[in-house]
Amino acid sequence: VAxxxxxxxxxxxxxxxxxxxxxxEIAAFAARADAVLINLGTLDPQRRAAAAIAxxxxxxxxxxxxxxxxxxxxxxxRADLARSLAMRGPAVVRLNMAELEALAxxxxxxxxxxxxxxxxxxxxxxxxxxxxxxxxxxxxxxENGDQLMSRVTAMGCASSAVVAAFLAxxxxxxxxxxSGLTVFAVAGEAAAARARGPGSFAxxxxxxxxxxxxxxxxxxxxxx
Amino acid sequence: VAxxxxxxxxxxxxxxxxxxxxxxEIAAFAARADAVLINLGTLDPQRRAAAAIAxxxxxxxxxxxxxxxxxxxxxxxRADLARSLAMRGPAVVRLNMAELEALAxxxxxxxxxxxxxxxxxxxxxxxxxxxxxxxxxxxxxxENGDQLMSRVTAMGCASSAVVAAFLAxxxxxxxxxxSGLTVFAVAGEAAAARARGPGSFAxxxxxxxxxxxxxxxxxxxxxx
Amino acid sequence: VAxxxxxxxxxxxxxxxxxxxxxxEIAAFAARADAVLINLGTLDPQRRAAAAIAxxxxxxxxxxxxxxxxxxxxxxxRADLARSLAMRGPAVVRLNMAELEALAxxxxxxxxxxxxxxxxxxxxxxxxxxxxxxxxxxxxxxENGDQLMSRVTAMGCASSAVVAAFLAxxxxxxxxxxSGLTVFAVAGEAAAARARGPGSFAxxxxxxxxxxxxxxxxxxxxxx
Numbered sequence: 066v067a068x069x070x071x072x073x074x075x076x077x078x079x080x081x082x083x084x085x086x087x088x089x090e091i092a093a094f095a096a097r098a099d100a101v102l103i104n105l106g107t108l109d110p111q112r113r114a115a116a117a118i119a120x121x122x123x124x125x126x127x128x129x130x131x132x133x134x135x136x137x138x139x140x141x142x143r144a145d146l147a148r149s150l151a152m153r154g155p156a157v158v159r160l161n162m163a164e165l166e167a168l169a170x171x172x173x174x175x176x177x178x179x180x181x182x183x184x185x186x187x188x189x190x191x192x193x194x195x196x197x198x199x200x201x202x203x204x205x206x207x208e209n210g211d212q213l214m215s216r217v218t219a220m221g222c223a224s225s226a227v228v229a230a231f232l233a234x235x236x237x238x239x240x241x242x243x244s245g246l247t248v249f250a251v252a253g254e255a256a257a258a259r260a261r262g263p264g265s266f267a268x269x270x271x272x273x274x275x276x277x278x279x280x281x282x283x284x285x286x287x288x289x
Numbered sequence: 290v291a292x293x294x295x296x297x298x299x300x301x302x303x304x305x306x307x308x309x310x311x312x313x314e315i316a317a318f319a320a321r322a323d324a325v326l327i328n329l330g331t332l333d334p335q336r337r338a339a340a341a342i343a344x345x346x347x348x349x350x351x352x353x354x355x356x357x358x359x360x361x362x363x364x365x366x367r368a369d370l371a372r373s374l375a376m377r378g379p380a381v382v383r384l385n386m387a388e389l390e391a392l393a394x395x396x397x398x399x400x401x402x403x404x405x406x407x408x409x410x411x412x413x414x415x416x417x418x419x420x421x422x423x424x425x426x427x428x429x430x431x432e433n434g435d436q437l438m439s440r441v442t443a444m445g446c447a448s449s450a451v452v453a454a455f456l457a458x459x460x461x462x463x464x465x466x467x468s469g470l471t472v473f474a475v476a477g478e479a480a481a482a483r484a485r486g487p488g489s490f491a492x493x494x495x496x497x498x499x500x501x502x503x504x505x506x507x508x509x510x511x512x513x
Numbered sequence: 514v515a516x517x518x519x520x521x522x523x524x525x526x527x528x529x530x531x532x533x534x535x536x537x538e539i540a541a542f543a544a545r546a547d548a549v550l551i552n553l554g555t556l557d558p559q560r561r562a563a564a565a566i567a568x569x570x571x572x573x574x575x576x577x578x579x580x581x582x583x584x585x586x587x588x589x590x591r592a593d594l595a596r597s598l599a600m601r602g603p604a605v606v607r608l609n610m611a612e613l614e615a616l617a618x619x620x621x622x623x624x625x626x627x628x629x630x631x632x633x634x635x636x637x638x639x640x641x642x643x644x645x646x647x648x649x650x651x652x653x654x655x656e657n658g659d660q661l662m663s664r665v666t667a668m669g670c671a672s673s674a675v676v677a678a679f680l681a682x683x684x685x686x687x688x689x690x691x692s693g694l695t696v697f698a699v700a701g702e703a704a705a706a707r708a709r710g711p712g713s714f715a716x717x718x719x720x721x722x723x724x725x726x727x728x729x730x731x732x733x734x735x736x737x
Contacts, residue, residue, distance in 0.1 A: 069293055069517055072666035077711050082666070083587060087557045093588040109311045109335055111557055139307060139321065140314040216499065218296035218306070263301050264495025272710025275664065293517055333535045333559055363531060363545065364538040440723065442520035442530070487525050488719025 070267070071104075074223040077274040078248075080230040088114040095122035099233035101130040103150060104222055105143060113146060120153050129156035129232045129241075132187075133225035138167035151185055156238035159190040159225040179204060190242040192224055198246060200239040207243075208287040209250035211257030213266040224249045243288075251285045252277050294491070295328075298447040301498040302472075304454040312338040319346035323457035325354040327379075328446055329361070329371060337370060344377055353380040353456045353465075356411075357449035362391035375409055380462035383414040383449040403428060414466040416448055422470060424463040431467075432511040433474035435481030437490045448473045467512075475509045476501050518715070519552075522671040525722040526696075528678040536562040543570040547681035549578040550674055551603075553585070553595060554667075561594060568601055577604035577680045577689075580635075581673035586615035599633055604686035607638040607673040627652060638690040640672055646694060648687040655691075656735040657698035659705030661714045672697045691736075699733045700725050 068084055075082040083094050088111060095101050101123040103116050123130040132155040134147035144167050151158055151168060158168075166173055169181050175197065182189040183201030191197045196207040214220045224246060231245035232238060256269035292308055299306040307318050312335060319325050325347040327340050347354040356379040358371035368391050375382055375392060382392075390397055393405050399421065406413040407425030415421040420431040438444045448470060455469035456462060480493035516532055523530040531542050536559060543549050549571040551564050571578040580603040582595035592615050599606055599616060606616075614621055617629050623645065630637040631649030639645040644655040662668045672694060679693035680686060704717035 069666060073711065073715075076664045076666060083584065085555065087555070087590075090556060090588040090590045093590075097587065107309065107311070108314060136307065140317040142311075142314045142317075216300045218293060218300060260496075262496025262499040263297065264492040264499075267297075267495075268492055268712035268716055271712025271715075272708075275710040275712075331533065331535070332538060360531065364541040366535075366538045366541075440524045442517060442524055484720075486720025486723040487521065488716040488723075491521075491719075492716055 070217075070219045071223050071226045073271055074274060075226050075230055077271045078227065078230055078277075080233065082226070085115070087111070088118055091115045091119045092122045095119045095128065096126050098128060100156075100229045101128055102133065102226055102229040103130060103155075104133045104135060104225065105137070105147060106133075106135040106219075106222060108143060108146070116146075116150065120150060124154065129229075129236075129238060131155060131157045131159055131225055131229040131232065133159050133222060134164050134168055135222065136164070138163040144168065151187070155185075155187050156232055157188040157190050157228050157242045158185065159192065159221070159228050159242070161192055161221060165189070165191055175204070188238045188242050190224075190228055190246055192221060192246065196246050196250060198239060198243045203239050205243050206289050207247050207250050208289070209247065209254045209285065211254050211266075213257045213260060213263055214253045216263040217267045217270075220253075247286050247288060248274070248277055248282065251282055254285060255281065294441075294443045295447050295450045297495055298498060299450050299454055301495045302451065302454055304457065306450070309339070311335070312342055315339045315343045316346045319343045319352065320350050322352060324380075324453045325352055326357065326450055326453040327354060327374060328357045328359060328449065329367060330357075330359040330443075330446060332367060332370070340370075340374065344374060348378065353453075353460075353462060355379060355381045355383055355449055355453040355456065357383050357446060358388050358392055359446065360388070362387040368392065375411070379409075379411050380456055381412040381414050381452050381466045382409065383416065383445070383452050383466070385416055385445060389413070389415055399428070412462045412466050414448075414452055414470055416445060416470065420470050420474060422463060422467045427463050429467050430513050431471050431474050432513070433471065433478045433509065435478050435490075437481045437484060437487055438477045440487040441491045441494075444477075471510050471512060472498070472501055472506065475506055478509060479505065518665075518667045519671050519674045521719055522722060523674050523678055525719045526675065526678055526725075528681070530674070533563070535559070536566055539563045539567045540570045543567045543576065544574050546576060548604075548677045549576050550581065550677040551578060551598060552581045552583060552670055552673065553591060553598075554581075554583040554670060556591060556594070564594075564598065568598060572602065577677075577684075577686060579603060579605045579607055579673055579677040579680065581607050581670060582612050582616055583670065584612070586611040592616065599635070603633075603635050604680055605636045605638050605676050605690045606633065607640065607669070607676050607690070609640055609669060613637070613639055623652070636686045636690050638672075638676055638694055640669060640694065644694050644698060646687060646691045651687050653691050654737050655695050655698050656737070657695065657702045657733065659702050659714075661705045661708060661711055662701045664711040665715045665718075668701075695734050695736060696722070696725055696730065699730055702733060703729065 137143045137147045228245040231241040235241040252273035255273045260266035361367045361371045452469040455465040459465040476497035479497045484490035585591045585595045676693040679689040683689040700721035703721045708714035
């Protein structure tokens with residue numbers, strides 16, 4: 066469901082996406098990438114095998130990788146797979162609160178999110194009405210965005226891809242996740258201001274991402 | 290092909306879609322849903338298995354389900370599978386005339402559509418220039434819509450999803466199908482009035498669905 | 514990734530797309546088509562099998578077929594499969610320069626592209642800032658288009674589908690590829706003139722394809 070929007074978000078930002086689900090070729094794809102995104106959106110035996118190979122390749126080639134444990138709160142199969150991947154050293158795990166609590170196995174307040182980040186030794190990029198990005202030590206909240214973002218499919222997947230794109234150029238994963246989610250939320254807010262509904266919002270979001278610049282970020286970002 | 294538009298149509302209406310094709314998890318997904326849509330758009334061994342499990346889960350959990358026998362007129366494999374699913378008690382079968390005749394195995398006029406609905410003990414929601422919704426006893430024709438709806442892919446699939454969304458809140462399947470298709474057709478007509486072609490039409494349709502209200506329906510609906 | 518845009522491009526042009534990846538039914542689909550497009554975008558064992566069957570059916574039924582060797586430059590698996598399909602008599606191979614050089618196994622200037630077309634006995638439709646269409650004897654360059662076309666996913670796949678649609682009505686494959694790519698590039702240029710970014714560009718492109726006419730082509734086409 067998410068691939069088309071995700072690819073278009075990356076292209077709008079000037080990144081170059083390559084996508085595959087085939088186990089035979091995923092190592093070749095991952096080895097050429099500057100950053101790798103593992104999205105568990107569609108899970109079948111083939112994609113599960115491909116995800117494991119992509120992670121192994123990213124580790125061997127020392128490429129940063131992002132885990133997006135899509136809908137782990139909906140099925141035990143997803144939660145088990147996501148938990149085992151989360152322990153293999155992703156730079157960033159991007160997810161929402163329901164997914165985080167399914168992954169952590171318990172309800173989480175902000176302190177517990179930070180503790181879980183330290184446990185995984187990964188940056189947690191938690192998106193929702195307010196985004197929270199933490200590596201366990203540093204924390205930042207992003208207040209931008211618009212509720213229209215929840216009325217378009219694959220927005221979470223797209224935000225994970227933006228984080229992966231920033232990881233390709235920014236070696237500090239906390240800074241990459243923080244910057245990526247800020248750009249995405251600010252562009253979403255700008256798009257919502259022009260949109261008449263979720264259809265025009267999705268169109269405006271791609272335009273806003275392509276036209277985002279330092280001045281727009283500096284004038285609009287609400288982070289603390 | 291259809292998943293992204295279908296998900297966005299549901300989100301525009303305020304429904305919450307979950308989609309999967311994996312046999313291992315489809316029962317968990319279907320058991321949590323208020324209504325289930327079985328779409329035969331892409332058929333491979335895995336999806337065929339998943340469709341059968343989803344139907345069994347919907348029956349066990351007493352969830353209403355919609356069958357969309359996509360392109361059954363194009364291959365015998367699809368027709369056989371769709372026929373066997375249609376006999377397992379869907380609340381609604383949403384399809385076009387070519388698909389209905391392939392399913393029924395004979396040309397159909399309005400009387401024969403009604404007879405086939407009685408035979409299946411299901412509501413038939415037949416879409417086309419004029420939509421017909423019948424449970425074999427009650428019948429209604431919906432004259433709204435626009436020919437631009439046939440110039441965008443997955444419109445049939447999206448209309449089936451709208452019917453499923455209405456089934457989640459309206460226990461009478463005939464009324465759910467009638468209401469869902471009316472909202473969809475009226476929104477399509479409103480969108481076409483603003484569109485300059487099929488690209489802008491698809492955008493306007495999502496906006497119109499999100500903004501549809503009682504007044505718009507009452508002033509525009511042409512049903513008999 | 515590409516299926517939704519590809520289907521919508523074909524519908525915008527008035528063509529009727531049918532898509533499947535299932536080996537069991539692809540022969541039935543291909544036998545009914547006026548032209549067949551083999552797109553290697555997603556490669557898994559099932560799709561590889563389906564592609565081979567579709568080619569065999571196209572050959573048996575004497576249907577023209579287009580090969581789109583997507584991303585053959587990214588993995589040896591793709592290059593091997595694409596090369597073996599390219600030798601089975603496609604009417605047209607639509608690709609970019611990186612894909613062509615991976616397929617041909619060597620860097621290519623315009624003379625070498627023409628020689629490779631003669632070797633394959635196929636029309637090569639090479640897209641990029643300038644498109645080149647050659648059957649080894651005839652050559653034409655198309656200068657239309659806009660760089661926004663590279664900021665939307667699946668534009669290459671969509672251009673291949675346009676070529677296939679023209680092949681369904683024009684028996685000369687060189688003329689079909691030339692006409693199809695010209696319409697696509699001219700529509701892209703017209704869309705870019707109205708767009709504010711890649712989101713609105715994709716919407717405008719579908720509208721422009723649906724509204725393209727002889728006058729627009731004659732006034733805008735830059736071919737030599």
